[in-house]
Amino acid sequence: MIRLSVPLRQAIARLVLPLLIAASFGLMLLGKADTVIAERARTALADLIVPVYDVLSRPIGAVHDAVDAIRGLVALHTENARLREENARLRRWHDVAMALEAENLALRAVLNAPAEPTPGFLTARVVADTGTVYARSVLLSTGPRHQVRKGQVALDQNGLVGRVSEVGTRSARILLVTDINSRIPVEIERTRARAILAGTNGPAPRLQHMTDQQPPVPGDRVVTSAQAGAFPAGLPVGTVRAGQGGVLEVELAADLNRLAFVRLHDFGLTGILPPEQVARPEAPPRRRQSP
Amino acid sequence: MAVGLPRQTLAQRLDAIARDSAPAALTLVLVLLSCLPSLVPGQPGLIPSAAPAAVFFWTLYRPKLMAPVAVFALGLLSDLLSGAPLGVNTLLLLLLHGAVLTQRRVLVRQSFLIVWIAFTLLATALLTLGWLLRALLAFTLLPPLPALVELGLVVALYPAFSWMFVRVERSLAAT
DSSP states (O other), X not given: OOOOOHHHHHHHHHHHHHHHHHHHHHHHHHHHHOHHHHHHHHHHHHHHHHHHHHHHHHHHHHHHHHHHHHHHXXXXXXXXXXXXXXXXXXXXXXXXXXXXXXXXXXXXXHHTOOOOOOOOEEEEEEEEEOOOSSOOEEEEEOOSSOXXXXXXXXXXXXXXXXXXXXXOSSEXXXXXXXXXXXXXXXXXXXXXXXXXXXXXXXXXXXXESOOOSSOXXXXXXXXXXXXXXXXXXXXXXXXXXEOGGGOEEEEESSOGGGOOEEEEEOOOOOOOOOTTSOOOOOOOOSSOOOO | XXXXXXXXXXXXXXXXXXXXXXXXXXXXXXXHHTTSOOSSOOOTTOSOOSHHHHHHHHHHHOGGGSOHHHHHHHHHHHHHHHTOOTTHXXXXXXXXXXXXXXXXXXXXXXXXXXXXXXXXXXXXXXXXXXXXXXXXXXXXXXXHHHHHHHHHHHHHHHHHHHHHHHHHHHHHHHO
Protein backbone atom coordinates (compact mmCIF):
# COMPACT_ATOMS: atom_id res chain seq x y z
CA MET A 1 0.00 0.00 0.00
CA ILE A 2 1.24 3.48 -0.78
CA ARG A 3 1.98 5.45 2.34
CA LEU A 4 0.81 9.05 2.16
CA SER A 5 1.55 11.79 4.61
CA VAL A 6 -1.28 12.65 6.97
CA PRO A 7 -2.02 16.16 5.57
CA LEU A 8 -2.14 14.79 2.02
CA ARG A 9 -4.50 12.04 3.07
CA GLN A 10 -6.72 14.55 4.83
CA ALA A 11 -6.74 16.78 1.75
CA ILE A 12 -7.78 13.85 -0.44
CA ALA A 13 -10.50 12.87 2.04
CA ARG A 14 -11.83 16.42 1.95
CA LEU A 15 -11.89 16.39 -1.85
CA VAL A 16 -13.85 13.16 -2.22
CA LEU A 17 -17.27 14.62 -1.37
CA PRO A 18 -17.14 17.60 -3.79
CA LEU A 19 -15.76 15.33 -6.50
CA LEU A 20 -18.59 12.84 -6.05
CA ILE A 21 -21.18 15.63 -6.05
CA ALA A 22 -19.70 16.83 -9.34
CA ALA A 23 -19.85 13.24 -10.58
CA SER A 24 -23.58 13.16 -9.77
CA PHE A 25 -24.15 16.18 -11.99
CA GLY A 26 -22.05 14.45 -14.63
CA LEU A 27 -24.29 11.37 -14.33
CA MET A 28 -27.39 13.53 -14.79
CA LEU A 29 -25.98 15.02 -17.98
CA LEU A 30 -24.79 11.64 -19.19
CA GLY A 31 -28.19 10.05 -18.53
CA LYS A 32 -29.83 12.87 -20.48
CA ALA A 33 -27.33 12.89 -23.35
CA ASP A 34 -26.79 9.19 -23.89
CA THR A 35 -29.74 7.04 -22.92
CA VAL A 36 -28.07 3.90 -24.22
CA ILE A 37 -25.36 3.88 -21.56
CA ALA A 38 -27.90 4.40 -18.77
CA GLU A 39 -30.05 1.65 -20.20
CA ARG A 40 -27.11 -0.76 -20.46
CA ALA A 41 -26.16 -0.05 -16.84
CA ARG A 42 -29.74 -0.63 -15.69
CA THR A 43 -29.99 -3.86 -17.64
CA ALA A 44 -26.66 -5.12 -16.28
CA LEU A 45 -27.78 -4.41 -12.71
CA ALA A 46 -31.16 -6.03 -13.33
CA ASP A 47 -29.49 -9.16 -14.72
CA LEU A 48 -27.31 -9.27 -11.63
CA ILE A 49 -30.04 -8.96 -9.01
CA VAL A 50 -33.00 -10.68 -10.65
CA PRO A 51 -31.89 -14.14 -9.44
CA VAL A 52 -31.83 -12.77 -5.88
CA TYR A 53 -35.32 -11.32 -6.26
CA ASP A 54 -36.44 -14.55 -7.88
CA VAL A 55 -35.57 -16.43 -4.70
CA LEU A 56 -36.79 -13.73 -2.30
CA SER A 57 -40.16 -13.23 -3.96
CA ARG A 58 -41.11 -16.90 -3.75
CA PRO A 59 -41.92 -16.98 -0.01
CA ILE A 60 -43.93 -13.79 -0.45
CA GLY A 61 -45.91 -15.48 -3.21
CA ALA A 62 -46.47 -18.44 -0.90
CA VAL A 63 -47.79 -16.12 1.84
CA HIS A 64 -50.13 -14.48 -0.65
CA ASP A 65 -51.38 -17.90 -1.74
CA ALA A 66 -51.91 -18.98 1.86
CA VAL A 67 -53.86 -15.80 2.67
CA ASP A 68 -55.98 -16.31 -0.44
CA ALA A 69 -56.60 -19.95 0.49
CA ILE A 70 -57.75 -19.05 4.02
CA ARG A 71 -59.95 -16.27 2.70
CA GLY A 72 -61.39 -18.73 0.16
CA LEU A 73 -62.20 -21.25 2.92
CA VAL A 74 -64.03 -18.63 4.96
CA ALA A 75 -66.15 -17.50 2.02
CA LEU A 76 -66.64 -20.95 0.53
CA HIS A 77 -70.41 -21.07 0.76
CA THR A 78 -71.22 -17.60 -0.55
CA GLU A 79 -68.50 -17.93 -3.19
CA ASN A 80 -70.04 -21.19 -4.39
CA ALA A 81 -73.49 -19.61 -4.75
CA ARG A 82 -72.02 -16.64 -6.58
CA LEU A 83 -70.07 -18.88 -8.96
CA ARG A 84 -73.14 -21.02 -9.73
CA GLU A 85 -75.06 -17.92 -10.64
CA GLU A 86 -72.16 -16.58 -12.70
CA ASN A 87 -71.72 -19.95 -14.39
CA ALA A 88 -75.35 -19.96 -15.51
CA ARG A 89 -74.94 -16.45 -16.88
CA LEU A 90 -71.67 -17.34 -18.64
CA ARG A 91 -73.19 -20.47 -20.19
CA ARG A 92 -75.77 -18.27 -21.84
CA TRP A 93 -72.97 -15.97 -23.10
CA HIS A 94 -71.06 -19.01 -24.29
CA ASP A 95 -74.01 -20.00 -26.48
CA VAL A 96 -74.21 -16.47 -27.84
CA ALA A 97 -70.46 -16.44 -28.52
CA MET A 98 -70.58 -19.79 -30.32
CA ALA A 99 -73.43 -18.59 -32.49
CA LEU A 100 -71.62 -15.35 -33.26
CA GLU A 101 -68.40 -17.18 -34.06
CA ALA A 102 -70.21 -19.45 -36.48
CA GLU A 103 -71.86 -16.46 -38.06
CA ASN A 104 -68.55 -14.63 -38.20
CA LEU A 105 -66.84 -17.58 -39.90
CA ALA A 106 -69.66 -17.85 -42.40
CA LEU A 107 -69.47 -14.14 -43.19
CA ARG A 108 -65.69 -14.30 -43.52
CA ALA A 109 -66.07 -17.18 -45.92
CA VAL A 110 -68.56 -15.15 -47.97
CA LEU A 111 -66.29 -12.08 -48.00
CA ASN A 112 -63.11 -14.13 -48.42
CA ALA A 113 -61.57 -12.16 -45.51
CA PRO A 114 -58.51 -13.74 -43.87
CA ALA A 115 -58.87 -14.66 -40.22
CA GLU A 116 -56.70 -12.68 -37.83
CA PRO A 117 -53.72 -14.73 -36.72
CA THR A 118 -53.67 -15.79 -33.07
CA PRO A 119 -50.57 -14.22 -31.52
CA GLY A 120 -48.18 -16.35 -29.52
CA PHE A 121 -47.30 -15.40 -25.98
CA LEU A 122 -45.01 -16.34 -23.16
CA THR A 123 -45.48 -15.92 -19.44
CA ALA A 124 -42.95 -14.35 -17.09
CA ARG A 125 -42.81 -13.88 -13.34
CA VAL A 126 -42.78 -10.41 -11.82
CA VAL A 127 -40.03 -10.51 -9.21
CA ALA A 128 -39.53 -6.88 -8.22
CA ASP A 129 -41.74 -3.83 -8.11
CA THR A 130 -39.25 -1.07 -8.81
CA GLY A 131 -41.89 1.63 -8.71
CA THR A 132 -41.08 4.87 -6.93
CA VAL A 133 -42.92 8.15 -6.68
CA TYR A 134 -41.26 9.22 -9.92
CA ALA A 135 -41.28 6.12 -12.10
CA ARG A 136 -43.43 3.01 -12.43
CA SER A 137 -41.88 -0.19 -13.66
CA VAL A 138 -41.55 -3.84 -12.68
CA LEU A 139 -38.75 -6.33 -13.22
CA LEU A 140 -39.39 -9.72 -14.77
CA SER A 141 -37.33 -12.84 -14.34
CA THR A 142 -37.23 -14.38 -17.78
CA GLY A 143 -34.68 -17.14 -17.45
CA PRO A 144 -31.45 -17.29 -19.44
CA ARG A 145 -32.75 -18.32 -22.86
CA HIS A 146 -35.75 -16.14 -23.39
CA GLN A 147 -37.48 -14.70 -26.43
CA VAL A 148 -38.49 -11.40 -24.88
CA ARG A 149 -38.00 -8.40 -27.12
CA LYS A 150 -38.24 -4.71 -26.53
CA GLY A 151 -41.66 -3.29 -27.32
CA GLN A 152 -43.64 -6.42 -26.54
CA VAL A 153 -47.05 -5.91 -24.98
CA ALA A 154 -47.57 -7.13 -21.42
CA LEU A 155 -50.98 -8.13 -20.09
CA ASP A 156 -52.17 -9.68 -16.85
CA GLN A 157 -55.26 -11.89 -16.80
CA ASN A 158 -57.57 -8.88 -17.12
CA GLY A 159 -55.93 -6.30 -19.30
CA LEU A 160 -53.03 -4.21 -20.45
CA VAL A 161 -50.14 -3.72 -18.02
CA GLY A 162 -47.43 -2.02 -20.07
CA ARG A 163 -44.66 -2.58 -22.55
CA VAL A 164 -41.24 -4.16 -22.35
CA SER A 165 -38.80 -1.27 -22.19
CA GLU A 166 -35.49 -2.97 -21.41
CA VAL A 167 -34.29 -6.50 -22.04
CA GLY A 168 -31.26 -8.12 -20.44
CA THR A 169 -29.89 -11.63 -20.62
CA ARG A 170 -32.18 -12.98 -17.89
CA SER A 171 -34.35 -10.03 -16.95
CA ALA A 172 -36.70 -7.56 -18.55
CA ARG A 173 -38.26 -4.34 -17.37
CA ILE A 174 -41.84 -3.37 -18.08
CA LEU A 175 -42.78 0.28 -18.22
CA LEU A 176 -46.25 0.29 -16.67
CA VAL A 177 -49.08 2.24 -18.29
CA THR A 178 -49.24 4.37 -15.13
CA ASP A 179 -45.67 5.67 -15.60
CA ILE A 180 -45.48 9.35 -16.41
CA ASN A 181 -43.55 8.56 -19.60
CA SER A 182 -46.12 6.07 -20.87
CA ARG A 183 -48.30 7.14 -23.84
CA ILE A 184 -50.61 4.56 -25.37
CA PRO A 185 -52.98 4.98 -28.30
CA VAL A 186 -56.45 3.84 -27.21
CA GLU A 187 -60.00 4.10 -28.41
CA ILE A 188 -63.37 4.19 -26.73
CA GLU A 189 -65.06 0.96 -27.72
CA ARG A 190 -68.57 2.43 -27.97
CA THR A 191 -67.87 5.53 -30.04
CA ARG A 192 -64.61 4.49 -31.76
CA ALA A 193 -63.19 7.84 -30.67
CA ARG A 194 -59.43 7.74 -30.43
CA ALA A 195 -57.38 9.15 -27.57
CA ILE A 196 -54.00 8.88 -25.91
CA LEU A 197 -53.74 7.20 -22.53
CA ALA A 198 -51.13 9.16 -20.59
CA GLY A 199 -49.63 7.88 -17.34
CA THR A 200 -49.44 10.23 -14.37
CA ASN A 201 -47.53 8.05 -11.88
CA GLY A 202 -50.87 7.80 -10.06
CA PRO A 203 -53.12 4.73 -10.06
CA ALA A 204 -55.36 5.89 -12.92
CA PRO A 205 -53.91 7.20 -16.21
CA ARG A 206 -55.67 10.02 -18.05
CA LEU A 207 -57.25 10.31 -21.47
CA GLN A 208 -55.73 13.05 -23.59
CA HIS A 209 -56.02 14.39 -27.13
CA MET A 210 -59.50 13.08 -27.78
CA THR A 211 -60.30 13.07 -31.51
CA ASP A 212 -64.06 13.07 -31.28
CA GLN A 213 -66.44 15.85 -30.31
CA GLN A 214 -68.62 13.34 -28.52
CA PRO A 215 -67.01 12.94 -25.11
CA PRO A 216 -66.85 9.50 -23.56
CA VAL A 217 -69.07 8.92 -20.57
CA PRO A 218 -67.99 7.17 -17.39
CA GLY A 219 -68.37 3.44 -17.76
CA ASP A 220 -67.31 3.25 -21.40
CA ARG A 221 -64.83 0.49 -22.15
CA VAL A 222 -61.39 1.53 -23.34
CA VAL A 223 -59.35 -0.73 -25.63
CA THR A 224 -56.03 -0.29 -27.41
CA SER A 225 -55.98 1.23 -30.86
CA ALA A 226 -53.81 0.10 -33.73
CA GLN A 227 -53.31 3.75 -34.63
CA ALA A 228 -49.52 4.01 -34.57
CA GLY A 229 -48.71 0.41 -35.36
CA ALA A 230 -47.45 -0.01 -31.81
CA PHE A 231 -50.33 -2.01 -30.40
CA PRO A 232 -52.81 -4.46 -31.84
CA ALA A 233 -56.34 -3.15 -31.72
CA GLY A 234 -58.86 -4.25 -29.15
CA LEU A 235 -56.77 -5.28 -26.13
CA PRO A 236 -58.75 -4.49 -22.97
CA VAL A 237 -57.40 -1.50 -21.04
CA GLY A 238 -60.12 -0.45 -18.61
CA THR A 239 -63.20 1.71 -18.15
CA VAL A 240 -63.61 5.48 -18.26
CA ARG A 241 -64.33 7.31 -15.05
CA ALA A 242 -64.48 10.96 -14.11
CA GLY A 243 -61.54 11.96 -11.95
CA GLN A 244 -60.93 15.04 -9.87
CA GLY A 245 -61.77 18.29 -11.62
CA GLY A 246 -63.65 16.60 -14.43
CA VAL A 247 -60.54 15.01 -15.92
CA LEU A 248 -61.33 11.77 -17.69
CA GLU A 249 -59.37 8.90 -16.22
CA VAL A 250 -59.24 5.22 -17.00
CA GLU A 251 -59.76 2.68 -14.29
CA LEU A 252 -57.42 -0.09 -15.40
CA ALA A 253 -58.73 -3.61 -15.84
CA ALA A 254 -55.32 -4.96 -14.83
CA ASP A 255 -54.46 -5.05 -11.14
CA LEU A 256 -51.06 -3.35 -11.12
CA ASN A 257 -50.75 -3.62 -7.35
CA ARG A 258 -50.68 -7.39 -7.33
CA LEU A 259 -48.78 -8.40 -10.43
CA ALA A 260 -47.43 -11.91 -10.09
CA PHE A 261 -47.28 -13.12 -13.68
CA VAL A 262 -47.62 -11.27 -16.96
CA ARG A 263 -48.26 -12.53 -20.46
CA LEU A 264 -45.90 -11.08 -23.04
CA HIS A 265 -47.47 -10.98 -26.46
CA ASP A 266 -45.48 -10.64 -29.60
CA PHE A 267 -47.72 -9.17 -32.23
CA GLY A 268 -44.84 -8.61 -34.60
CA LEU A 269 -45.50 -4.88 -34.60
CA THR A 270 -42.57 -2.53 -34.79
CA GLY A 271 -44.32 0.78 -34.40
CA ILE A 272 -43.36 3.66 -32.15
CA LEU A 273 -41.34 2.89 -29.09
CA PRO A 274 -41.57 4.81 -25.80
CA PRO A 275 -39.93 8.24 -26.00
CA GLU A 276 -36.69 7.21 -24.31
CA GLN A 277 -36.09 4.59 -26.96
CA VAL A 278 -35.38 6.46 -30.11
CA ALA A 279 -35.87 4.01 -32.96
CA ARG A 280 -32.53 2.59 -33.97
CA PRO A 281 -31.58 -0.47 -35.94
CA GLU A 282 -31.52 -3.60 -33.79
CA ALA A 283 -28.18 -3.87 -32.03
CA PRO A 284 -26.01 -6.85 -32.99
CA PRO A 285 -25.94 -9.62 -30.37
CA ARG A 286 -23.58 -8.64 -27.59
CA ARG A 287 -22.18 -12.09 -26.96
CA ARG A 288 -19.94 -13.07 -29.81
CA GLN A 289 -20.52 -16.53 -31.24
CA SER A 290 -17.53 -18.80 -30.94
CA PRO A 291 -16.33 -19.87 -34.38
CA MET B 1 7.04 0.76 11.05
CA ALA B 2 4.72 0.46 13.96
CA VAL B 3 6.63 -1.08 16.79
CA GLY B 4 4.88 -2.93 19.57
CA LEU B 5 1.60 -3.33 17.69
CA PRO B 6 0.97 -6.99 16.84
CA ARG B 7 0.20 -7.66 13.20
CA GLN B 8 -3.44 -8.43 12.54
CA THR B 9 -4.22 -11.94 11.49
CA LEU B 10 -6.31 -12.55 8.39
CA ALA B 11 -9.36 -13.42 10.46
CA GLN B 12 -9.03 -10.21 12.45
CA ARG B 13 -8.68 -8.20 9.30
CA LEU B 14 -11.76 -9.86 7.76
CA ASP B 15 -13.62 -9.14 10.96
CA ALA B 16 -12.65 -5.47 10.79
CA ILE B 17 -13.71 -5.25 7.14
CA ALA B 18 -17.05 -6.85 7.93
CA ARG B 19 -17.61 -4.43 10.79
CA ASP B 20 -16.64 -1.40 8.71
CA SER B 21 -18.91 -2.35 5.84
CA ALA B 22 -21.89 -3.41 8.00
CA PRO B 23 -23.83 -0.10 7.79
CA ALA B 24 -23.46 0.23 4.03
CA ALA B 25 -24.28 -3.45 3.49
CA LEU B 26 -27.35 -3.20 5.73
CA THR B 27 -28.57 -0.17 3.79
CA LEU B 28 -27.97 -2.00 0.52
CA VAL B 29 -30.13 -4.88 1.70
CA LEU B 30 -32.87 -2.48 2.87
CA VAL B 31 -32.88 -0.67 -0.49
CA LEU B 32 -33.12 -3.99 -2.33
CA LEU B 33 -35.89 -5.23 -0.02
CA SER B 34 -38.00 -2.14 -0.62
CA CYS B 35 -38.43 -3.30 -4.24
CA LEU B 36 -39.92 -6.68 -3.38
CA PRO B 37 -43.58 -7.05 -4.31
CA SER B 38 -45.00 -5.98 -0.99
CA LEU B 39 -46.67 -8.31 1.47
CA VAL B 40 -49.41 -5.78 1.95
CA PRO B 41 -50.88 -5.02 -1.46
CA GLY B 42 -51.15 -1.31 -1.86
CA GLN B 43 -50.07 1.58 -3.98
CA PRO B 44 -46.72 0.63 -5.50
CA GLY B 45 -43.94 3.08 -4.94
CA LEU B 46 -45.24 4.01 -1.54
CA ILE B 47 -42.59 2.04 0.29
CA PRO B 48 -39.93 4.70 0.57
CA SER B 49 -36.29 3.85 0.33
CA ALA B 50 -34.42 3.41 3.58
CA ALA B 51 -31.43 5.20 2.10
CA PRO B 52 -32.07 8.74 3.45
CA ALA B 53 -32.62 7.51 7.00
CA ALA B 54 -29.55 5.26 6.84
CA VAL B 55 -27.24 7.90 5.39
CA PHE B 56 -28.46 10.43 7.97
CA PHE B 57 -28.09 8.08 10.94
CA TRP B 58 -24.70 6.63 10.10
CA THR B 59 -23.19 9.93 9.01
CA LEU B 60 -24.33 11.41 12.30
CA TYR B 61 -23.14 8.69 14.66
CA ARG B 62 -20.46 6.76 12.74
CA PRO B 63 -19.27 8.97 9.85
CA LYS B 64 -16.26 6.70 9.21
CA LEU B 65 -18.58 3.78 8.45
CA MET B 66 -20.61 5.69 5.85
CA ALA B 67 -17.96 7.02 3.50
CA PRO B 68 -18.92 9.34 0.61
CA VAL B 69 -18.11 6.58 -1.86
CA ALA B 70 -20.60 4.25 -0.15
CA VAL B 71 -23.23 7.02 -0.19
CA PHE B 72 -22.60 7.54 -3.91
CA ALA B 73 -22.89 3.80 -4.60
CA LEU B 74 -26.19 3.57 -2.67
CA GLY B 75 -27.63 6.49 -4.60
CA LEU B 76 -26.54 5.02 -7.90
CA LEU B 77 -28.09 1.68 -6.99
CA SER B 78 -31.47 3.22 -6.21
CA ASP B 79 -31.36 5.30 -9.39
CA LEU B 80 -30.57 2.27 -11.54
CA LEU B 81 -33.16 0.11 -9.78
CA SER B 82 -36.04 2.53 -10.17
CA GLY B 83 -35.29 3.39 -13.79
CA ALA B 84 -35.47 7.08 -12.85
CA PRO B 85 -33.04 9.69 -14.26
CA LEU B 86 -29.50 8.87 -13.18
CA GLY B 87 -27.66 11.03 -10.69
CA VAL B 88 -30.58 12.50 -8.77
CA ASN B 89 -30.48 10.11 -5.83
CA THR B 90 -26.68 10.16 -5.70
CA LEU B 91 -26.69 13.95 -5.53
CA LEU B 92 -29.41 14.10 -2.87
CA LEU B 93 -27.78 11.51 -0.63
CA LEU B 94 -24.33 13.14 -0.98
CA LEU B 95 -25.82 16.53 -0.09
CA LEU B 96 -27.51 14.96 2.93
CA HIS B 97 -24.18 13.39 3.92
CA GLY B 98 -22.38 16.72 3.55
CA ALA B 99 -25.04 18.66 5.44
CA VAL B 100 -24.99 16.24 8.36
CA LEU B 101 -21.17 16.32 8.47
CA THR B 102 -21.18 20.10 8.96
CA GLN B 103 -23.75 19.94 11.78
CA ARG B 104 -22.48 16.73 13.37
CA ARG B 105 -20.84 18.22 16.43
CA VAL B 106 -24.01 20.04 17.44
CA LEU B 107 -26.49 17.31 16.56
CA VAL B 108 -24.73 14.29 17.99
CA ARG B 109 -25.33 15.43 21.57
CA GLN B 110 -29.03 16.21 21.13
CA SER B 111 -32.03 14.14 22.16
CA PHE B 112 -33.83 11.89 19.70
CA LEU B 113 -36.64 14.38 19.20
CA ILE B 114 -34.26 17.17 18.11
CA VAL B 115 -32.44 14.76 15.79
CA TRP B 116 -35.75 13.68 14.28
CA ILE B 117 -36.74 17.31 13.71
CA ALA B 118 -33.36 17.96 12.08
CA PHE B 119 -33.92 14.93 9.85
CA THR B 120 -37.39 16.22 8.94
CA LEU B 121 -36.00 19.62 7.94
CA LEU B 122 -33.17 18.11 5.90
CA ALA B 123 -35.45 15.56 4.24
CA THR B 124 -37.94 18.29 3.32
CA ALA B 125 -35.22 20.41 1.74
CA LEU B 126 -33.71 17.47 -0.14
CA LEU B 127 -36.93 15.93 -1.42
CA THR B 128 -38.04 19.36 -2.62
CA LEU B 129 -34.75 19.70 -4.45
CA GLY B 130 -35.21 16.19 -5.86
CA TRP B 131 -38.71 17.04 -7.05
CA LEU B 132 -37.41 20.18 -8.78
CA LEU B 133 -34.49 18.33 -10.38
CA ARG B 134 -36.71 15.55 -11.68
CA ALA B 135 -39.21 18.03 -13.07
CA LEU B 136 -36.31 19.83 -14.75
CA LEU B 137 -34.88 16.61 -16.19
CA ALA B 138 -38.30 15.52 -17.46
CA PHE B 139 -39.29 19.02 -18.69
CA THR B 140 -42.73 18.64 -17.10
CA LEU B 141 -44.48 19.77 -13.98
CA LEU B 142 -44.69 16.71 -11.75
CA PRO B 143 -47.69 16.25 -9.46
CA PRO B 144 -46.66 17.43 -5.99
CA LEU B 145 -48.95 15.17 -3.95
CA PRO B 146 -47.01 11.86 -4.34
CA ALA B 147 -43.81 13.68 -3.40
CA LEU B 148 -45.48 15.00 -0.24
CA VAL B 149 -46.70 11.50 0.63
CA GLU B 150 -43.18 10.18 0.12
CA LEU B 151 -41.79 12.88 2.41
CA GLY B 152 -44.36 12.02 5.06
CA LEU B 153 -43.47 8.35 4.91
CA VAL B 154 -39.71 8.96 4.96
CA VAL B 155 -40.09 11.15 8.05
CA ALA B 156 -42.62 8.86 9.74
CA LEU B 157 -40.50 5.75 9.24
CA TYR B 158 -37.30 7.35 10.56
CA PRO B 159 -37.87 6.29 14.20
CA ALA B 160 -38.30 2.65 13.11
CA PHE B 161 -35.10 2.69 11.04
CA SER B 162 -33.31 4.58 13.80
CA TRP B 163 -34.36 1.95 16.33
CA MET B 164 -32.93 -0.78 14.13
CA PHE B 165 -29.71 1.12 13.42
CA VAL B 166 -29.20 1.81 17.13
CA ARG B 167 -29.32 -1.96 17.75
CA VAL B 168 -26.76 -2.57 15.00
CA GLU B 169 -24.60 0.30 16.20
CA ARG B 170 -24.53 -1.11 19.74
CA SER B 171 -23.56 -4.56 18.54
CA LEU B 172 -20.78 -2.99 16.46
CA ALA B 173 -19.56 -1.02 19.46
CA ALA B 174 -19.65 -4.08 21.70
CA THR B 175 -17.28 -6.12 19.54
